[in-house]
Amino acid sequence: MAHRDQQGRGERRRWEGGPPFRAGMGMAGMGMTGHGGPGFGRGRRMRGGPGGRRRRGDVRAAALALLAERPMHGYEMIQELEERTGGVWRPSPGAVYPALALLEDQGLVTATESDGKRRFAITDAGRAEVPERAPWDDVTQGIDPVQFQVRDTVAQIAVAAQQVVMAGTDDQRARAAELLAQTRRGLYALLAEDTASDASDTPDTSAAAEEGSA
Secondary structure, eight states, X not given: OHHHHHHHHHHHHHHTTSSOXXXXXXXXXXXXXXXXXXXXXSSSSOOOSBTTOOOOOOHHHHHHHHHXXXXXXXXXXXXXXXXXXXXSOOOOHHHHHHHHHHXXXXXXXXXXXXXXXXXXXXXXXXXXXXXXXXXXXXXXXXXXXXXXXXXXXXXXXXXXXXXXXXXXXXXXXXXXXXXXXXHHHHHHHHHHHHHHHHHHHSOOOHHHHHHHHO
């Protein structure tokens, strides 16, 4: 009994002042991650295409297309691709650097050391192989831009809610929880409107069926 009492007091102390949020927990720490939307994932930025599935592009072609614009470091290319695809595609260093090494072996790019980093530049032979269509456009093809807006807005709401939980008063936390609950109910109400609209558009065949049976 004494052990359980001490454990209970310890749990209460952990939760005094609200849930134990940690800096940088983001949406994952708030239980707001999910599936089925435009890439709701963990971390500072939610990544992935619709349905939460990460899309992949042609790293080799993307590297040539980026370097045709200006010389870049490998990590800079990764950031550029993430930015240009709205977070849908962020190739890993394990995909980018081997591709750059192969391009260098093929004489399509050159590399120079700068501040301890390798800076890549395209050669004339490399320019001849730059694709006409930007590879990152293929990655985002068919994705509604509104999906990105919703995803980014949800991320911003998560940050604001986390700040209220960490720095707000008890009253502010309670009001924030109610505001989020109202928003959730409003979103489901939008889906209910679509369902009701679909039902009203469906012709009623019950009367015709009864007349036929008569």
